[in-house]
Amino acid sequence: MTPPLKLSRNELAALLKSVFQACFGHSQDWAAMAHSVLWLEAHGFDGLAILMDAMDEEMCLAPFAGDIQDVSTGYIVDFNGGHAILAAHMMADLAVEAALRHGTGTIKIMGTAGPSTFIAALPHCARQGFAAQVTGREYDAHILPRDDYPSLHERRSEAITLTCAAEIALPKGKCLQPAEQLQSHYQKTLMNGLAIDPGIYRALMKVADRTLVEASEASRKGAGE
Amino acid sequence: MQVTQAHNTDDLDSFMRPAHVVMDLNRLGTLYPYPLSFMRSLVRRILREEWDIQRAQISLNGNGYGHVVYEIQTRNALFSYVVFAKYLDPNIRSDRVIAEDWDMTVTLCEGRVDGARLEFLRANVPLQEKGRVDTGCFVLSRANKSARNFEYVVDRLAAGQQPDLDVMAKVGYLYRTTAVYGSGKFGMADWDKVCQQYPDFARPFSAEMFSCFLIRDFSLFKADHVAKHRSPETAVAMDDNVKRYVGIGNATGLGMAPYLINHPLLIANWVEVRETALARIKRDGTVTKETRGNFTCLAEKAIQHLSEIATDNADQNSINAKACKDMTACMNWFEAQNDLQCWTDVTNYAEANFGHEAQELLHALLLELFPEMVVDLEDRLNAQDTYDLVPDMKLSCLISIIEDRYQWALDVDFADESSKATFWYNSEEKKEPRLGKRYEEPGAEKEMFLGIASEVRRAYDDLLEFDPEASVARFAITHPQHRYIIRRIQTMSHTRYGEIQTNVLDADVLPIHLLRCKLSFFGVGKFDPRSRLWVRNTMFQGAPLISDIGRTIDDHWCFPIKPKCDDPAA
Numbered sequence: 093m094t095p096p097l098k099l100s101r102n103e104l105a106a107l108l109k110s111v112f113q114a115c116f117g118h119s120q121d122w123a124a125m126a127h128s129v130l131w132l133e134a135h136g137f138d139g140l141a142i143l144m145d146a147m148d149e150e151m152c153l154a155p156f157a158g159d160i161q162d163v164s165t166g167y168i169v170d171f172n173g174g175h176a177i178l179a180a181h182m183m184a185d186l187a188v189e190a191a192l193r194h195g196t197g198t199i200k201i202m203g204t205a206g207p208s209t210f211i212a213a214l215p216h217c218a219r220q221g222f223a224a225q226v227t228g229r230e231y232d233a234h235i236l237p238r239d240d241y242p243s244l245h246e247r248r249s250e251a252i253t254l255t256c257a258a259e260i261a262l263p264k265g266k267c268l269q270p271a272e273q274l275q276s277h278y279q280k281t282l283m284n285g286l287a288i289d290p291g292i293y294r295a296l297m298k299v300a301d302r303t304l305v306e307a308s309e310a311s312r313k314g315a316g317e
Numbered sequence: 318m319q320v321t322q323a324h325n326t327d328d329l330d331s332f333m334r335p336a337h338v339v340m341d342l343n344r345l346g347t348l349y350p351y352p353l354s355f356m357r358s359l360v361r362r363i364l365r366e367e368w369d370i371q372r373a374q375i376s377l378n379g380n381g382y383g384h385v386v387y388e389i390q391t392r393n394a395l396f397s398y399v400v401f402a403k404y405l406d407p408n409i410r411s412d413r414v415i416a417e418d419w420d421m422t423v424t425l426c427e428g429r430v431d432g433a434r435l436e437f438l439r440a441n442v443p444l445q446e447k448g449r450v451d452t453g454c455f456v457l458s459r460a461n462k463s464a465r466n467f468e469y470v471v472d473r474l475a476a477g478q479q480p481d482l483d484v485m486a487k488v489g490y491l492y493r494t495t496a497v498y499g500s501g502k503f504g505m506a507d508w509d510k511v512c513q514q515y516p517d518f519a520r521p522f523s524a525e526m527f528s529c530f531l532i533r534d535f536s537l538f539k540a541d542h543v544a545k546h547r548s549p550e551t552a553v554a555m556d557d558n559v560k561r562y563v564g565i566g567n568a569t570g571l572g573m574a575p576y577l578i579n580h581p582l583l584i585a586n587w588v589e590v591r592e593t594a595l596a597r598i599k600r601d602g603t604v605t606k607e608t609r610g611n612f613t614c615l616a617e618k619a620i621q622h623l624s625e626i627a628t629d630n631a632d633q634n635s636i637n638a639k640a641c642k643d644m645t646a647c648m649n650w651f652e653a654q655n656d657l658q659c660w661t662d663v664t665n666y667a668e669a670n671f672g673h674e675a676q677e678l679l680h681a682l683l684l685e686l687f688p689e690m691v692v693d694l695e696d697r698l699n700a701q702d703t704y705d706l707v708p709d710m711k712l713s714c715l716i717s718i719i720e721d722r723y724q725w726a727l728d729v730d731f732a733d734e735s736s737k738a739t740f741w742y743n744s745e746e747k748k749e750p751r752l753g754k755r756y757e758e759p760g761a762e763k764e765m766f767l768g769i770a771s772e773v774r775r776a777y778d779d780l781l782e783f784d785p786e787a788s789v790a791r792f793a794i795t796h797p798q799h800r801y802i803i804r805r806i807q808t809m810s811h812t813r814y815g816e817i818q819t820n821v822l823d824a825d826v827l828p829i830h831l832l833r834c835k836l837s838f839f840g841v842g843k844f845d846p847r848s849r850l851w852v853r854n855t856m857f858q859g860a861p862l863i864s865d866i867g868r869t870i871d872d873h874w875c876f877p878i879k880p881k882c883d884d885p886a887a
Contacts, residue, residue: 098451100501102508118766121800160794181706182794189423189708189790219705248865282510285452304745311744311751 097293098285105130107293108143110300112178115153118294124181128212132177133286135229136277139177140292142209146175152300158203166190166197171204180209184216184224187256196257199226210254214242223260228252232263241271241278332596333813337725338881339592342819349681350875352688353590356526356842358695360518360860361800362864363530364870366392370531370863372538374430377402377544381539383863384439386430391517397430398531399423401443401540410461412495412568412853415746418446421492421535425456425528427515431478445496446503446747454497455506455515456528460492460536461833463566467491467540470555474544477551479559486879487627489843489855492536493566497525497593512699521583521698522839526856532859557862558880560579564858567841571750574831575741577817578767582855585812586700587838593816594691595680599664615682615876616648622876623678628845636674643667643675673830685875706804708790712780715789715803718810719777725818726770727777737771740764752828752850770820772802773873842876 099107108129112122132139137281147153156179171179175250183199190197201210210226214235217224225234226250235242237258246265305311340343350357363370374386387398392695402421409418422443430438441448443461466488470480499522501507511518520525537560544552555563575660603607623637647667657663660683667676720727729736740761744751755761766772777798783792789807793800809815817834820826829849836844836854843855859877861869 098449098504100452100507102501102505103504113766117762118772119798121797121804123801128673155797156794182790182797182800184498185708185790185793189788216705217515219703220708268334282507282513283452285504301745303763304740304744304748305753305763307744307746308758310753310758311746 094290097290099293100132100285101128101134101282104133104286104288107300110141110303111200111296114299114302116155118182120155120178120205121181122147124148125178128180129177129208131212134278134281135274137208137211139212139294140288142177143273144295145205146177147299151295156182160186163200166199168200168202169284171201175207176201176204181216183210183254184256185215187213187224188217188220188222189255191217191256191258196255196312198256199254201218201252201254204252210252211242213254215240217256218233222256222258223261224254224256225260226252226254227263231268232265234260235271239271241274243267244269273284278315284317329593329596331709332599333592334595334871336814337818339588340814340816340818342817342827344673344677344835345588345817345834346827347677348591348834349678350837350838350840350842351591351594351681351684352691352872352875353684353695353698354838355520355522355698356530356840356857356860357875358520358698359526359530360857360874361692361695361870361872362795364861364866365871367867368392368517370534371375373397377539377542379543380404381543383585384435385535385538386435387534388429393517394427394515395429396425396427396515396517398713399430399435399438399442400531400535401439403534405461406672407464410464412461412493413623414570414572414749415495417445417447419459419495419782420462421532422459423457423528423532423535424450424454425497425524425531426450426454428453445498449504451504452506452510454504455511455518456497456524457503457505457527458494458497458525458532460494460532460565462492463488463490467536469767470540471544471547474540475548475552477553479553479556482559482562482879484853485559485562486625487560488566489537489581489858490533490564490566491540492532493568493853494529494532494856495568497528509666519699520695521587526839529565529567529856530860531863533563533860534863536565537563537862560862561859561874562880564843564877564879567836567854567856568847568851569832569836569854571752573835574821574828575750575765575767577831578769578821581809581816582704583700583815584807584817587698588814589812590694590697591684591838594684594694597690598683598687599659599661601690602660602683604659604794608686609651609657612682612686613648613652615685616644618878619678619682619876620843621878623883625879626843626845628883630846633844633846639672639847640674640678643671644678647671647675647679651851660773679873680775685873688872704801704804704808706789706793707749707807708788708793708801710789711785712783712787712789713785715781715806716777716785717771717804719780722808722810722815723770723773723777725819726773729770729774729820729823731771731774735824735852736746736820737768737822739822740824741821742769755822766801767819768820768822769802769805769816772799773806775799776802776806781852 108126112125129139129143158171187197187199208230211233214224218235218239221237223237231247232245233242245263366705369390371388373388376403377383382403385400389396405420419743424442436658473480541554620641623641623860669678740753740762845853859874
């Protein structure tokens, strides 16, 4: 078995940005997408495996193309079968906006696989001064305002809901992972690098290389020769 | 130096220059190093904290090929700096980033290097981009000999003579770096780890500057070493005063330019710190007999420094000559003013009579004149580089922000093809940035996201078509192509100086200004542009040596000038 490749966070972030640029050109906020995947990977949520799952056979990605319905406490978002990993940041935007309008912002999410990816939305909300919680089929995750790390609790609901408010009580389910455990995982990856499957790395590099322009006499002149 | 509060009732804000003046790229491209430049800040720390820097392992043959391991004991930790030096065929020696072999390669790493670690580094460091290191390393770099200068110096030392300073003045270094990598490249430690774990290097580019400082030391050590082996009977060591005049060369190309566009919060912060220092001096710096005398000496030194720069770039020669002429005129005016009350009188005179180059030279001199008003700012140079969307902001508010803070971008006529004639892209050759001509060369569809002015205009036009009462979150979800630029605009609107005000897609863009701006913050001098896209320069010329640690805390090595030939100590 090939040993994992160790990448720094900066390397993985740069690689992911190039992957998303290759897939979307300048039509998406690929820095935010890269940040979400990196966050999941660096905190033990297999961001790269989820990303690979979202890619089609041609190693392409489909952008968010869901429907959004404005309701009294926030929004209902139907992903129409699309993958959630590229939209966690946008769900955080809507949750924070709804929280500011209504006191509590609730995003009910339908029609998507990979609900755990919404956990990447929590730090976005926390940075804006809100507590946030995502309930889902795997577990409930909760973050305190201004905190960097969520805690995980036994699931309470089949439906996926992202909630954002000034205060949210801790989930009642048994704590599966305290915030300190995620912090510890993150610190380990920061100190020692991220262990990446070489096969996934090579596949992503291949996609990222689509952003490179072939070398030519003109390109060498473009470096100042 | 006595300092009184000449204008202590005035708010510092009124002495800060406006963004449209400071962030104009043509002005940023005339900045000079100053006391908070990163290499100056680093050297102050090394001297103040008396870092113990030793060559712990020396394994070099008579030609200076082999390895050297430096050990650096700071107040907080032990670090190792590992140098691999080898013979390089002169025919393949190249400063270009696409080179694949170098005279020396180095890494800075945590802790002590044992045998196994050394072999791991030996297997990877010389490969540079093609190797992999680990998170125990936090700088990877390489350098090439200035073959002519190095051989000249070794010949002289071997013959028992010091190098001729007129010859040294023409080049100013024995080795030049061609790339200095940090921040997690090639498996190294991320910046966040450096900040957390290595407080000695937790200022911007501190570790990278330290690497260059030790490349300089190695180049001097190697010259002595080779001369001694070449002629044991007659060789002399290079005089320390000559050594101090030897810097480390550097070749910087387009790779550095996107950094300034991609990290606007950091750059705005660096600029604000510099402008704050200048504003303090304008407000509080007194004009006394002592400060007048110091200013005159500094100005004379700076003029001599500029006149000693040897470059075959005609434009740079005229820029230097004009700066000397203007500064001389400024000094003549200054000497005739007996009743100056504050330094603002001098800066106002310069603004009214001279170009950007002389104005910024004057500002650099003033910043040197009052270090006690400046150095406490060096801990403010870090910035959290985060650009969060403010999702509840109404679009009408966002539009107002753009009109207020990005008018410079809206002023660009993007209907004119020349305003988008340049595109920036990564070439498959080492994935390095290049410039292309949009209407003549292939690859524009793969361009990098650097056209900030153009993106602001595109977002602004779409915003005007949307409900002004709608929230940014709703707009961004239907216009995801604008989400990044919107959060950037929102974030930068909270800074004093905002973005570098230039359209980098313009046909006539001058990346050399971006390079000089960043290099000035590094502390680099003696700019020698080789084209509009890359520049040679000199680092650490005039700086103390590692043998000076514990003997001096002198911080007056700016604008290095040639020591007098008959008195190397001058």
